[in-house]
Amino acid sequence: MPASLSRTRAGVWLIGARGSVATTVVAGCAAVSAGLHPPTGMVTETPVFAGSGLPALSSLVFGGHDTVDCPLPKRAEALAAGGVLPPGLPSAVLTELGAADREIRPGGPVPADTRSEEELIAAFAADIQDFVERRGLARTVVVNVASTEPPGSGDALPPSSLYAAAALRAGCPYVNFTPSTGLHHPALASAAAASGLPYAGRDGKTGQTLLRSVLGPMFAQRALAVRAWSGTNLLGGGDGASLADPAAAAAKNAGKERVLADTLGTAPEGEVHIDDVPALGDWKTAWDHVAFDGFLGTRMVLQTTWQGCDSALAAPLVLDLARLVLRAHEAGLSGPLGELGFYFKDPVGDGPAALGEQYAELAGFAGRLRGARTAEHPGVPR
Numbered sequence: 601m602p603a604s605l606s607r608t609r610a611g612v613w614l615i616g617a618r619g620s621v622a623t624t625v626v627a628g629c630a631a632v633s634a635g636l637h638p639p640t641g642m643v644t645e646t647p648v649f650a651g652s653g654l655p656a657l658s659s660l661v662f663g664g665h666d667t668v669d670c671p672l673p674k675r676a677e678a679l680a681a682g683g684v685l686p687p688g689l690p691s692a693v694l695t696e697l698g699a700a701d702r703e704i705r706p707g708g709p710v711p712a713d714t715r716s717e718e719e720l721i722a723a724f725a726a727d728i729q730d731f732v733e734r735r736g737l738a739r740t741v742v743v744n745v746a747s748t749e750p751p752g753s754g755d756a757l758p759p760s761s762l763y764a765a766a767a768l769r770a771g772c773p774y775v776n777f778t779p780s781t782g783l784h785h786p787a788l789a790s791a792a793a794a795s796g797l798p799y800a801g802r803d804g805k806t807g808q809t810l811l812r813s814v815l816g817p818m819f820a821q822r823a824l825a826v827r828a829w830s831g832t833n834l835l836g837g838g839d840g841a842s843l844a845d846p847a848a849a850a851a852k853n854a855g856k857e858r859v860l861a862d863t864l865g866t867a868p869e870g871e872v873h874i875d876d877v878p879a880l881g882d883w884k885t886a887w888d889h890v891a892f893d894g895f896l897g898t899r900m901v902l903q904t905t906w907q908g909c910d911s912a913l914a915a916p917l918v919l920d921l922a923r924l925v926l927r928a929h930e931a932g933l934s935g936p937l938g939e940l941g942f943y944f945k946d947p948v949g950d951g952p953a954a955l956g957e958q959y960a961e962l963a964g965f966a967g968r969l970r971g972a973r974t975a976e977h978p979g980v981p982r
Contacts, residue, residue, distance in 0.1 A: 608738040610655045612922045613728055613772065615763045616746030617664025617704045620684065620837055620882050621777075623675045623697075624915040625745070626662050627685055630696035633658040637686070641916030643942075644923050649966045653930070653973035654923040663703030663731045665724060665763065666746075667710055672701040684882045684911050703731060709759065717757050724766030732770070741925045742767035743775040743918060744782055744801075752781055761785040768795045773929045775921045776801030777914065779854070779946065793935070798928040800921060800937040803945040806913040807906050808833060808872075808886035809856045810955065815890070815902070816863030817954040825893040829860055830870035832887045836880030837910065858946060862953030882911050917943050924965070931972035939965035 614622040631637045633656075639645035644654055676690035676697055690697065705727040708720055715723070732740050744760055752758040757765065760780035767774040768791050776782035776799075783792050783799055792799065805813065808831060819826050861867040870889075886906040894900050921943055928937055938949020942958035952958055 609659050609661050609736065610926045611661050611663065611732055611735065611737040611740030612926075613731060613740055613742045613767075614662065614664035615707070615742065615744040615760070616666060617662075617700075618666040618668050618670055618672060618675055619745060619747065620675070620679060620911040621745040621914045621918065622664065622666075623672055623679060624684065624911040625918050626672060626697060626700045627676050627679075627689055627693050628915045629657050629660055629662075629919055630693035631686075631689055634693070636689070636692060639916070641913070642920055643916075643962070644920045648963050649969075651973065652927065652966050652969040654927050654969070657919065657923075660919075660922065661703075661735050661737060662700035663705070663735075664700075665705055665707035665727065667707045672697040672704075679882065679911070682881045684909055703735075707759075707763075709762075717762060720762050721765045721769060724763055725769040728766060728770040728772060732772075739926055739929050740770075740772045741775060741922050741929070742770075742772045743777060743922055744780065745777050745914070745918060746780070748778055749780045752785070755787065757785060757787060761788060764788060765791065768792060768797065771795075771797070773797045773925045774799040774801075775918075775925055777804040777918055777921070779803040796934045798925055798933045798935065798937050799948065800925055800940045801944060801946075801948060804914055804917055805943060805945050806910065806917065807884065807908050808888065809859050809945045811886075811888070811904060811906055812856065812859050813863065813953060813955040813958070815904070816860050817956065819890075819892060820864055826860075826864055826868045826890060827893060827899075828869040828889075828891040830889045831856070831872040833872065833874045834877045834880060834885040835874060835910075836876070836878050836884070837882045854946070856945060859953050882909055884908060884910050924969075927969055931969060933972075937965075939968075 616622055632639045673690060673694055676685060679685045680687055680690050709715065728740065728742065744763060749758055749760055758781050760782045764774055764782045765788055774783060779802060782801060856872050857867065888904045890902040892900055921940065924940060936948035938947060938951040939961045941947030941951040942962040951961060
């Protein structure tokens, strides 16, 4: 590659930077960059994105905000002990974990925090800008991977929206990988529109809803009548604890139910229940029971069970999204990136809900980025 096209360093600022997902993101990026593990689960490493000009994994620099103080190396050791990270990986990428940990700043608001919303936003934005300037980064994306917060009440900005506002103020594109409010707060709508920044979200689609976005279209396309669709989630770790709050669980389930309504054309009977099972740690089990009618009204049932490691499912998607949004920012794109709906339960913009159609839009976005790269560097082979 000509020197003029060499990639400069780019930042990934993680909200919830000492959580399981963030730790897996940092450790996984280092492991893949060093050739210790293949990029399994990373769609941006497949041929469809060749020539799109995405930043190299080795060029990413990590930092973030968190309200806890457990160092990333220690957090990684705990994840390895629980089978989330491969044995020996925390020691193999200790340098990278330590470097990212030194870039984590105190988040908020914390109990007894007397700072106003404006003071919090200004402090968070200053942290991000300091990171960008001190590390000499070409651009930085802010990604929310914190635990789900309960829906806010009134006009007050919830923590996720304070961080989103700080991202805009710092001139950084934003990704909300959680069901928390983030940029969806009405008070931020005009600022987001005026910022000229690209953004994407919300609520990463990693397990049960991923399956629903495939099965829903199957029933609709085969003209089978779904009578009821019920589900149960068993979760441990921080997400299990936060989703034990009924209000937080309702925010999470809204995206799951919306996928069915959009792909089936109507909302079937049934609900999703979320149970906190601390013993599961970072692992989750999702069970679905689908009652449907076939020819001549014959009643049938489909049952599915999804068992997975939440952080290992989420981390490659977070890396994908960081690279895609960083590249979109570099290419001068702005506003909601609806073409990234493939990654979310509740995507911004007006896009399809079926996974196959979402993948087609994502592939089209890859082509759009390739076209932008050719325009930026005419005469360079695509």
